[in-house]
Amino acid sequence: MSWKKGGIFNDLGFMLKEKLIFLIEAQSTWTVNILVRVILYLAKSYQDYIIRTGQDIYGGKKVKLPKPEIYVIYTGSRKARPETISLAEEFFPGEECCLDVTVHMIYDGEKGDIINQYVTFTKIFDEQVKKHGLTDQAVRKAIRICKDRDVLKEYLSGRESEVVDLMITLFSQEEIWDMHVRSREKEAAVRTMIEDGRYFGASREATVERLREKFNLSQDDADNMVKKYW
Template identity: 45%
Template structure:
């Protein structure tokens, strides 16, 4: 997995992917999204989450088909609000459709109109709703006063007064945040998150079945984040030092030019000190007025 993808996902987001990759939890999500559908079975669901091992490849949190080619649902878990959610959702949707057309050998360049599953886009937002909308519209968000040739709408799901699996997941995320605030990104934070959530009946079955795996997911990502932070600081330090060195070199060159101009240093000697040939040094002098 590329580093960018590992860094994008926090522990709770990866728990999301792990949990809903299992149909017994996926069907609970579908029922929370479509409580009117009383006949759905696990056999009616097919997971189509995008997977990519390529650097900067497209991959999303969750995608699944319902009843063959009837309905395509994409769901993202989001802890930080951004209007760009709708753009990412559209990218994931188009990538998923591309896979669908390829897998089903559907030709888009023929004259016959193709059949395609109806899409539904959701974001499970684990923060407070505040003034955020229930539906995020690309047109309203990015082109509110202009005619736009494309539109996408994402339904945002917030914490609600329910014990469905989506509300439980949001509750899990909030406990996770509280424990990380108390204990940092540590094994204790992972263990306390699991213990408290089981006591509160938040994802109890999943956490009881996969406690060790969830701990491992969290700790692995904690470690990856720490490594990434160290690498980021090294990059910043290297960039700073490079800038300082560049500044010193430029300052040294300016000083040598002034010494040549006031006759204190010969041109060949100055060029040698600047690690330049005489012609290049003369060109640098001409550029500095």
């Protein structure tokens, strides 16, 4: 994390006058673990800030710190939507706790405003990833749909290439690895069905049809799999 006076603070926050604003990435899956991440982000950000501004935490003079404000944009479909979530309340309910942090939750926003458009974009993007995987095609289809629906149209029209690169980059290595594992597991199951079909005397045509029904494959994909493992 790096700090610039009056500018971008890091990937998660920025300075605005005397405040340190955190805008955490949208989550489609609800988890209060975001509170733990926030504590770690905040501690590291303050450490960087103190170093960058040349302040001495071991001296007698009180250091100056920007007031933190923390927001999380949630794009999932969870029915319960609290305005805030608290570290102490979630992890140490009913107990005295010397440490707490409160996160302000942002949901769909008002219809047509920038938050609402952003949330709509992420939902459309997620839908396209489910259909096409994490591919250039998925991102470009999401962008086209959004422009057709007047969602972030002005921004997307002028920055399509940048958005494609950004959305691909935003997937963590863990998510990419999970997708890879699921793909390998699916192919292993397909191979087993093909080999079993051949062993028990099923025709290639019947095996192709079973693959299409079982794994929702296209005709070409099913044919190619049978050719590969028959």
